[in-house]
Amino acid sequence: MLKLHPATSIILCLLLFFLTLLYNNPLYIISILLFIVIGTLIIGERSSLIKVLKYSKFNIIFLILLNPLISQNGRTIIFKASYVPFLGRIKITLESIAFGLNMGLKLTCITTVFVFYSLLSERDDIFSFFAKYLNKLTIISSMTINIIHKLSIDLKRIKEVMVLRGVNFNQKNIFKKVRAVYPIIKIIFISSLEGSLDRAEALHSRLYGKAKRTNYYILRFRKIDYMINMTNLLLIIIFIISFMLNYGDYDFYPTLRNFSYHELIFLLVFNFILYLNLLFIWWYKKWKSLKSEI
Amino acid sequence: MEIFKIRDLTYYYPQEKNPALKNINLSINEGEFILLLGNSGSGKTTLGRIFNKIVPEFYGGKIKGNIYGNIEVGMVFQDPERQLVMDKVERELAFGLENIGLETKYMKKRVMETLSFLNIDDIKQSNTYELSGGQKQKVAIGAMLALGNNFLVLDEPTSQLDPSSSAEIMTILKRLNDELGYTIFLIEQKIDRCFHLADRILFMENGEIVYDGEPRSFISWAYRYKVNFLPSISHFFSKLDIKDIPLNIKEGRKLIKNIIDKNQFLTSNKKIKMKKSKENSLSPIIELKKINFSYDNKKNVLNNINLTIYQNEILGLMGANGSGKTTLIKLIAGLLKNFRGKRLVNGSIGYLSQNPNDYLFNDTVYEELKFTLDNKGIKDDRIIEEILKQLDIYKYKNKNPRDLSSGEKQRVALASILVMRPDILILDEPTRGLNLELIDNLGNILLDIRKKETTIIVVTHDVEFVSKFCDRVGLIFNGEIAQIGSKYEVLTSGIYYSTQINKLFRGYNDFVLTEDDAINFLHINKGVS
Numbered sequence: 001m002l003k004l005h006p007a008t009s010i011i012l013c014l015l016l017f018f019l020t021l022l023y024n025n026p027l028y029i030i031s032i033l034l035f036i037v038i039g040t041l042i043i044g045e046r047s048s049l050i051k052v053l054k055y056s057k058f059n060i061i062f063l064i065l066l067n068p069l070i071s072q073n074g075r076t077i078i079f080k081a082s083y084v085p086f087l088g089r090i091k092i093t094l095e096s097i098a099f100g101l102n103m104g105l106k107l108t109c110i111t112t113v114f115v116f117y118s119l120l121s122e123r124d125d126i127f128s129f130f131a132k133y134l135n136k137l138t139i140i141s142s143m144t145i146n147i148i149h150k151l152s153i154d155l156k157r158i159k160e161v162m163v164l165r166g167v168n169f170n171q172k173n174i175f176k177k178v179r180a181v182y183p184i185i186k187i188i189f190i191s192s193l194e195g196s197l198d199r200a201e202a203l204h205s206r207l208y209g210k211a212k213r214t215n216y217y218i219l220r221f222r223k224i225d226y227m228i229n230m231t232n233l234l235l236i237i238i239f240i241i242s243f244m245l246n247y248g249d250y251d252f253y254p255t256l257r258n259f260s261y262h263e264l265i266f267l268l269v270f271n272f273i274l275y276l277n278l279l280f281i282w283w284y285k286k287w288k289s290l291k292s293e294i
Numbered sequence: 295m296e297i298f299k300i301r302d303l304t305y306y307y308p309q310e311k312n313p314a315l316k317n318i319n320l321s322i323n324e325g326e327f328i329l330l331l332g333n334s335g336s337g338k339t340t341l342g343r344i345f346n347k348i349v350p351e352f353y354g355g356k357i358k359g360n361i362y363g364n365i366e367v368g369m370v371f372q373d374p375e376r377q378l379v380m381d382k383v384e385r386e387l388a389f390g391l392e393n394i395g396l397e398t399k400y401m402k403k404r405v406m407e408t409l410s411f412l413n414i415d416d417i418k419q420s421n422t423y424e425l426s427g428g429q430k431q432k433v434a435i436g437a438m439l440a441l442g443n444n445f446l447v448l449d450e451p452t453s454q455l456d457p458s459s460s461a462e463i464m465t466i467l468k469r470l471n472d473e474l475g476y477t478i479f480l481i482e483q484k485i486d487r488c489f490h491l492a493d494r495i496l497f498m499e500n501g502e503i504v505y506d507g508e509p510r511s512f513i514s515w516a517y518r519y520k521v522n523f524l525p526s527i528s529h530f531f532s533k534l535d536i537k538d539i540p541l542n543i544k545e546g547r548k549l550i551k552n553i554i555d556k557n558q559f560l561t562s563n564k565k566i567k568m569k570k571s572k573e574n575s576l577s578p579i580i581e582l583k584k585i586n587f588s589y590d591n592k593k594n595v596l597n598n599i600n601l602t603i604y605q606n607e608i609l610g611l612m613g614a615n616g617s618g619k620t621t622l623i624k625l626i627a628g629l630l631k632n633f634r635g636k637r638l639v640n641g642s643i644g645y646l647s648q649n650p651n652d653y654l655f656n657d658t659v660y661e662e663l664k665f666t667l668d669n670k671g672i673k674d675d676r677i678i679e680e681i682l683k684q685l686d687i688y689k690y691k692n693k694n695p696r697d698l699s700s701g702e703k704q705r706v707a708l709a710s711i712l713v714m715r716p717d718i719l720i721l722d723e724p725t726r727g728l729n730l731e732l733i734d735n736l737g738n739i740l741l742d743i744r745k746k747e748t749t750i751i752v753v754t755h756d757v758e759f760v761s762k763f764c765d766r767v768g769l770i771f772n773g774e775i776a777q778i779g780s781k782y783e784v785l786t787s788g789i790y791y792s793t794q795i796n797k798l799f800r801g802y803n804d805f806v807l808t809e810d811d812a813i814n815f816l817h818i819n820k821g822v823s
Contacts, residue, residue: 124385128392154652160629161652164645165710166669183665186655190696198376204352205369206379206437211395216388216405218398 002043002120002284006129008225009120011232012277013113019239020109023248026102027259031271033105035278036112042282043119052115053108060104067100068092073253099252128215154191158184224284231280234273242266297445297477298322298345303359305340305349314340316501318359322445327471327478327491329509331523332498333729335699338481341498342369342447345479365445368438372450372727374430383425383433384409384418390441408440412466427615428459435466445477446470452484453727456614456755457790460487467491483729486758486794489525490542497523513539522731526758526794530809534816546798553816554802576604578640579718579749580626585635587625595621597773599635603718608740608750610760610781612791613770619753620648622770623720626751641717641749648723650707654695659687659706662695663713670714681709685739701732708739718749725756737763761785761793761807782807 002009020032040049074093084090130138159169162183171177203209221229242248247266251257259267303318315337322328332338343349346367350357371377380386387408391401409415412432417425422433431451438446448467452460464487470476471491482488489495495512497505505515516524517532524532527546531539540546580603587596595618603609611619624630625637627645646653656662663678682688685705690698695706704724711719721740725733733756740750740763754760760767761781768778769791777784785792786804799806799815806812 122381124380124382127380131392157647157649158652160624161645161647163629164627164643165653165666166671166714168669183655187652190655191651195376198371198373201348201352202371202377203379205346205348205377206390207366207393207441210393213392214395214398214401216385216392216398216401 001045001122002281003122003125004120004228005219005221005225006121006126008221008228008232009117009126012120012228013117015232015235016113016116017110019235020106020113022239022243024102025248025250025263025267026098026105027264027267028248028270029102029105029109031267031274033109033112035274036109036116038278039281040112040116040119042278042285044285045115045119048115048119049112052112056104056108056111059107059111060101063104063107064097064100067103068096071096071099075254076256095252095254095256098256102250102252125217125219128213128217129219132213132215151188151192154188155184158187224280227280228277231273231276235270238270238273242270295324296321297324297365298363299361300344301360301362303344303357303361305344305358306356307340307353308355310355313501315344318344318503320496320503320506322363322477322479324477325471325475326493327467328480328494328496329485329488329492330479330481330496330498331485333731334701334727336498337501338498339449340501342449342479342481345369345445345447366441366443367445367447368441368443370431370434370438370446370448370451372453374427374434374454377434377437378422378430381421381423382418383414383420383422386422386433387436387440390437394441404440404442408436411439412436426459427455428462431455431459431463432466435463439470444474445479447479447481449481450483450727451480452482452487454615454723457757459615460484460755461790464488464491483727484756485523485730486525486527489528497521509541510539513541522734523729526809527798530795530798530812533809533813543794543797550798550802576606578602578638579605580640581636581638582626583636583638585625585633585637587621587630587633595773596625596633599773599775601768601775601778603749603751605749606744606747607765608744608752608763610764610767611751611753611770612755612757612760612767613776617770618773619770620722621773623722623751623753626718627720639718642714644711644714644716644719646704646708646711646719646721646724648726650700650703651696653707653710654703657694658692659695659698659709660691662706662710666710666713672714677713677715681712684742685709685712686735700727701729701735704728704736705739712743715746716748718751719743720751720753722753723755724752725754725759733759734762757785757791757793761796 016032016036020029023029023032037049040046069087069090069092072091072093074095076094077091078094078097079090079092081090127138130141162180163169167180167183169177169180171180239248245262245266247263298321300318300320303315304313305315306313318341330338330341340349343353344361345363346369348369349355378386380389384405387405388401391404396404409418412435414429414432414436417429422430425433435446435448435451446467452463455463467478467480467488468491471478480488480492489509492509495505495507495509496503497512497516505512507515513524513528513532515521525541527543528539528541531546531549536549540549580601582599582601585596585599585601586594588594599622601622611622613619621630623645625633626639627643628639629645654662656665659682660678663681664675667675667678679688682691685708687702687705687709690702690706695703698706708721708724724736728736737759740752744750752760752764764781766779767781767784769776769784769788777787782805785807786796793807795809795812796804796807799812803815806815
């Protein structure tokens with residue numbers, strides 16, 4: 001866990017999130033994904049990363065399989081069938097598989113960026129940061145996070161109870177399966193309402209929202225925050241330029257094209273700036289000097 | 295000095311026809327230690343909520359009468375989970391101070407002082423969600439202390455804690471009252487731990503305060519009106535027709551010594567009517583051999599467990615919070631798969647978890663029981679009425695189970711399991727949040743169920759319950775069974791894990807465990823003075 005200023009981690013992660021959404025070029029997407037993976041490993045949260053990647057690989061496989069069935073675009077035909085039950089005539093192309101893979105990587109970037117965000121700043125700091133400016137929104141988000149966390153625990157517990165009351169969750173018939181899950185959903189729904197009320201009562205009794213809040217730890221920008229925000233600014237500039245020069249875009253159809261020399265040079269510049277952040281994070285973990293204020 | 299005054303207060307929750315509080319008149323003086331008692335649903339929690347204005351500011355509803363007093367009141371709830379907001383202990387203590395806008399330099403001082411007073415400096419950087427139940431409750435109390443509230447309202451703060459953690463919390467409250475002059479308003483069901491600490495007792499019934507006075511006069515009042523809210527020691531002595539009834543073990547032992555000296559009783563450790571263990575005559579229904587279990591291949595939660603449970607016995611499992619009791623019964627119930635060792639279970643299992651709300655979702659009590667029967671493919675539904683009558687909830691047959699009181703909800707959840715006629719019944723913390731009367735009812739129900747050839751396993755922190763209703767007891771610490779044997783063997787050799795009556799007679803006869811044993815002991819020794 002790093003202790004960046006919440007504003008720094010929010011800006012960095014929002015930037016990664018929007019770059020992933022707006023860039024279509026697989027080289028940029030791979031760069032962003034690698035950045036998040038290496039960053040998470042430097043912070044020392046290998047287990048959290050493995051957990052996310054374990055589920056992401058299924059998403060990637062699913063999109064690689066699904067896209068060629070939906071999209072009939074592309075010229076490099078790998079497989080062709082005049083009739084497949086339910087699907088009719090299908091044509092599987094290399095381009096549609098590549099597009100599916102790219103979408104899968106984008107989805108992985110988006111899920112991992114949330115994990116990365118949770119590792120950059122302490123949750124208590126983020127709560128204090130938002131509570132200072134957005135009182136009501138923070139109370140709502142705190143309650144929501146609490147409910148989600150509680151839901152997963154409740155779900156497991158209630159399922160165990162229902163199994164011992166004879167409910168069979170391994171039904172093959174979809175209607176029977178829904179019927180089996182119905183009691184759990186109903187109990188969870190009622191418990192969630194009660195749980196959120198409890199949380200709100202606890203916050204009320206702790207005088208939340210009664211006066212203008214102060215902070216136990218005064219959140220100050222440190223050297224690391226200035227350095228990361230400087231690269232964030234450069235990344236925004238790079239993004240605007242790449243957008244104007246159409247470097248972040250990539251057309252998968254009708255055929256996969258080669259990357260131009262200029263495009264690759266620009267990617268190097270993009271990566272140099274992006275990966276500077278990794279260097280800062282590594283320094284921050286190693287040296288105390290970056291933890292101090294300017 | 296009077297710090298709070300309530301006059302003719304009546305309060306209705308929104309959309310409720312019956313008042314939760316009726317004609318409450320109450321004055322609270324600075325530095326008092328008040329213990330509020332009463333059955334579930336009598337209005338105790340609502341009255342507690344009045345002091346820090348959660349009622350009516352947060353809950354709404356109709357209120358009549360006057361409340362005088364403007365001091366800030368800290369409230370500690372039953373479930374420590376629900377009141378902790380921040381991740382780190384230090385930040386949790388500071389949370390309230392941040393909310394009132396205190397300057398950082400004063401905040402630091404308050405937080406450090408609180409950490410030091412509660413002796414929890416070592417966990418200040420720990421995550422609140424990783425703490426034990428006792429530690430969480432200490433942090434919740436600390437959060438109120440740091441706020442500078444010297445009037446604390448605590449709503450059953452020890453109901454989810456093991457005996458040693460509960461004792462620690464009570465010691466803290468006593469210190470706050472004695473050393474710092476804090477006013478303590480404690481709502482409790484486990485009277486043994488706190489009755490002797492109180493200066494004043496309030497007793498509520500149907501939203502009204504029906505008793506307000508000193509603890510000693512409460513004992514005679516409760517005995518006269520057959521109110522089952524006396525600590526074990528006082529309850530025992532009140533049966534002996536003694537004038538000055540002791541409130542705690544210290545006073546009780548003095549009196550016992552006088553009785554014994556006067557009558558020249560034998561003080562040998564002769565076992566009195568000790569029930570012999572039936573282990574040899576009964577056949578095993580559950581056998582666990584060299585069981586090891588861990589969640590996510592991390593630290594072992596169960597270590598080399600060897601356990602045999604016999605047919606038709608009631609086994610109590612006790613131990614500290616997080617010692618592995620719930621994991622063990624889940625493993626017995628077949629809910630956990632990846633364990634090492636041998637598990638042999640010869641019969642069907644019914645399992646009642648800690649929270650009865652996990653069972654209740656149907657519109658009527660009848661449908662709730664029918665749901666289990668349908669799942670199990672049992673066509674004959676005559677058993678539903680039989681079980682409802684056995685548990686004395688037949689009158690609620692057509693009511694929504696969620697509208698019932700906590701004790702009634704628990705009986706409905708139990709009924710939803712019993713309709714399966716399980717050979718083995720497992721109950722996890724069934725006495726949590728129940729008053730003495732309901733606990734006794736539950737115990738008698740279990741004895742009744744046992745008559746129908748059912749083996750019962752009860753996980754509990756309630757030593758008195760185990761001493762009354764169990765045959766054998768197992769103590770679990772750090773995933774290991776530290777001791778297992780007859781309740782007389784286990785509960786008469788412990789420090790915390792023994793009954794109040796045993797502590798009273800220790801040294802005179804170590805094998806006195808229950809009130810009946812004690813009376814028996816005194817009668818064997820030629821009567822009582």
